[in-house]
Amino acid sequence: MNKYWQIFKISFQQEFAYKINFIMWRIRNVFQIIITFFLWSTIFNDPNQIIFGYDRTKILTYVFALMIVRALVLSARAVDVSSDVAEGNLSNYLVKPISYFKYWLTRDISSKALNLSFAAVEFSALFLILRPSFYFQTDPFVLLSFLISIVIAALIYFCILFLISAVPFWAPELGWASQFLVAIVLIEFLSGALFPIDVLPLTLQKIVMSTPFPYMIFFPVQVYLGKITGMAQIQGFLISFTWLVVLWFSMKHVWNKGLKAYQAFGR
Amino acid sequence: MQKLKYYFKIWWLLTRDSFSAVLGQRVALAFFLTGKILRFSFFVGFLYFLIQGTKSLAGYSASQVIFFFLIFNVIDILSQFLFREVYRFRPKIVTGDFDLTLVKPTNALFISLMGGADVIDFLTIPPLLFAVYYVGSLLNPTALQVILFLALTLNGLLIAAAFHIAVLSLAIISLEIDHTIMIYRDLTSFGRFPIDIYRQPLQGILTYLIPVGIMISFPARALMGLVSTPGVLISFAIGILAFIISLRFWNFALKKYSSASS
Numbered sequence: 001m002n003k004y005w006q007i008f009k010i011s012f013q014q015e016f017a018y019k020i021n022f023i024m025w026r027i028r029n030v031f032q033i034i035i036t037f038f039l040w041s042t043i044f045n046d047p048n049q050i051i052f053g054y055d056r057t058k059i060l061t062y063v064f065a066l067m068i069v070r071a072l073v074l075s076a077r078a079v080d081v082s083s084d085v086a087e088g089n090l091s092n093y094l095v096k097p098i099s100y101f102k103y104w105l106t107r108d109i110s111s112k113a114l115n116l117s118f119a120a121v122e123f124s125a126l127f128l129i130l131r132p133s134f135y136f137q138t139d140p141f142v143l144l145s146f147l148i149s150i151v152i153a154a155l156i157y158f159c160i161l162f163l164i165s166a167v168p169f170w171a172p173e174l175g176w177a178s179q180f181l182v183a184i185v186l187i188e189f190l191s192g193a194l195f196p197i198d199v200l201p202l203t204l205q206k207i208v209m210s211t212p213f214p215y216m217i218f219f220p221v222q223v224y225l226g227k228i229t230g231m232a233q234i235q236g237f238l239i240s241f242t243w244l245v246v247l248w249f250s251m252k253h254v255w256n257k258g259l260k261a262y263q264a265f266g267r
Numbered sequence: 268m269q270k271l272k273y274y275f276k277i278w279w280l281l282t283r284d285s286f287s288a289v290l291g292q293r294v295a296l297a298f299f300l301t302g303k304i305l306r307f308s309f310f311v312g313f314l315y316f317l318i319q320g321t322k323s324l325a326g327y328s329a330s331q332v333i334f335f336f337l338i339f340n341v342i343d344i345l346s347q348f349l350f351r352e353v354y355r356f357r358p359k360i361v362t363g364d365f366d367l368t369l370v371k372p373t374n375a376l377f378i379s380l381m382g383g384a385d386v387i388d389f390l391t392i393p394p395l396l397f398a399v400y401y402v403g404s405l406l407n408p409t410a411l412q413v414i415l416f417l418a419l420t421l422n423g424l425l426i427a428a429a430f431h432i433a434v435l436s437l438a439i440i441s442l443e444i445d446h447t448i449m450i451y452r453d454l455t456s457f458g459r460f461p462i463d464i465y466r467q468p469l470q471g472i473l474t475y476l477i478p479v480g481i482m483i484s485f486p487a488r489a490l491m492g493l494v495s496t497p498g499v500l501i502s503f504a505i506g507i508l509a510f511i512i513s514l515r516f517w518n519f520a521l522k523k524y525s526s527a528s529s
Contacts, residue, residue: 020441024450031453034469035460042464043321051320177298185302189309199316 192218458483
């Protein structure tokens, strides 16, 4: 346990090695939130208007909640795994007495802790500047459900990242391309990170909700907003947990196959 | 004229090499192309369904909002196609390989800016231009509006070039930032929607200080007949000014180049 705690601390400090870089990365996140905020703020100019099942307070809460949920779910160092495989750096870890999965999970947690603390500062600053109407959830049961959904979401993202990072075992040149397609395009759009999934027509919503993507952002935020309750919430948890189990075992299986195919290119 | 021919020939050779390098990895090319097409389609779909539910956005109809998004893509994709080399510039500075550009008898800015056009973006340009033509024709523009639209789009590309030159210059001055170009991309993404959705003073900043509005929103508004004559003149003045300032910044940055690691 101690070695992972050391990895956590080193990874945390590593993020500060290029301070301006990190700050710039956070500024990029703030830009995205500002764009989304003004888009929805313009649409919901009338506070009593209800569109797509949201009123002004709930949609602006969705936008602000994105900051925290993104920091907790989509902040991950495991995006670097792909290059480890493609460039042969994976060999350095295979000879060490550590679990490669646990190593990156620890680094992810460290990245999430750091990003969360910055997101909290940005949240407060933007809250003071933009003064949005905000929905504070006070129900402890809902807050607990929200936390559980976040843990599942983060683990789903971890499994997806590891699955796409396995592509270079067989095709080293496809590392960045597969990440672009899945982590940047599919997850960004289908997770609800850019817009709530309820904007889509019902049929499309059903299709998207049957994939693991909306359980990374959209579902946790809906739980926080209290828009998904009772049986719908239980069903959501069941689907997301099933996806987590499926992805976890797929990841293990693909990595076992991948390690047998691994040729340590570049070493 | 002869110099122009010389640089066109160099651009052609570099573009051919760059295309060959990418076409050598066809599966990766297919992945990127699919990703770009999906991203574009998802966003257009989102805008369409959004306006279906809200009826309008800041007073603009669905076709108009989609047209703003298309113009954002025209400027974004054309500048990625032309200035892709900017994305590969920082490693040259960090390793000192920029020395090899400086010793060549060609303009270092030209090579750093336009030394490798992007084949993926090239493939997306024709369908995008067709979409611009189709959606633009739904807005029933007059001949004058079309001319103004074309002139302001060129002005937008000039501002985009200025931004890219500024990114190159910053890479020379500061070794610590490795995704300035992505910050530029994030800034321009404010132009995905009509600039009118932003509240003051942000709207003013985005129009005149960081001229994303002039770069993206103004050409679209010109086609809709929503730009005044002083607005057009100010746009061209800002475009030219931004380009001149970026060239000066480049010259200033070149003097700071330390040739580290080489």
